[in-house]
Amino acid sequence: MDNHGGAHLGMLMEHPGVEDQAERAMTAVGALVLQLRREAGYSIGSLAAAAGLSPGLLSQIERGQGNPSLTTLIKLSQALKVPVGRFFDTKDQGGALVRRNDRRRLEVAEDNLIYELLTPDMSGQLGMLRAQIAAGWDNEDAPFKHAGEECVTIVQGRLHVCVNGVGYDLEEGDSLTYDSSLPHWYRNPTSEDAVLIGAMTPPSF
Template sequence: MRALNEAAAEWTDDGQEISSLLGAVGERIRALRKERGLTIERLSELSGVSVGIVSQVERGKANPSFTTLAQLSHGLNIPVGRLFHVTEQASPVVRKKDRRRLDVHGLESDDGATFELLTPDLNGALEATWVQTPPGYDTSGTPYRHNGEEFGIVLSGCKDVFIDGVRHRLEAGDSIRYSSTIPHWYANPGDVDCHSIWVITPPTW
């Protein structure tokens, strides 16, 4: 999925055009909500996003973070990519050189982490991502919580996975599975990059 700032890169830096993009995303959310017969209040309940924020996003009056978009998409039971009309690949094979680069979980973040989509699209029941995080990487400031389940395996380096505040240290070859509805975050406590593969169902990006 290309998050909001990546999609905005296809537009010019003119504030009015970026505002139009926010409006288009809001209209897409409103249309999908109405297709499902949901009120704003019900979408708020399903997504965990306040009624006021849902209303502002739908009217293009807010610049939502990735976390907010992910919560809304889960409330609508769709992958985030559908909010941007992402064109999916037809082939079931994803070549290394053709992996789709994903934005980090935080639209203004620049922490050196790399996320690449290993599945050919976000239309299926799951997504798989190649994750590379540098030493010191830490998402404790923005814990994640959403519908679904996650599985991860560390290929090299080490990764701390915190599930409801409990730390689970994974080293090369170690794997983990947990419910995404439980608050969770990640850190790289080592002195080298950590390479891992993460599988999430349903798709989050």
């Protein structure tokens, strides 16, 4: 079960109209899930079963009415065999430069969980992102698993990272490099947000 199901997903920017943008973001995510489900030949019931979700929740997500958490998106991405990064917003960066306020963003607002893409997109040989991991959050029940190699550096707070069953307690300034094809998950055991910078090659978050 997804224990973060009440969290709101949004790709939100720092200006008026945030609620409208969140609604549009959920609609866009729902449309993408519907498209990917049909391309993969799944019914709602079969995809829900493959992802370990209820058909009702999946139907709500596809209609833009659900509030999927990152855990839910991880489960869907794994069932659909696409990277979680497909759910980033899709605005065109228009070149190599990414301004701070123009980062492609994936946000679970109520859980204060934010992923920002630091590279223009995920179509090159290298991907970099900034992640803000909320106090108490973890994805042990739905670990990441994607081809390639990854390095994370903690720039704020502390974070427990588990790779293929081996746990590492990281503090500010610590880095960890690992084979990202192995199951890996994060836990913030503290009462404050943690922030990391991650690099992936190939980009396959």
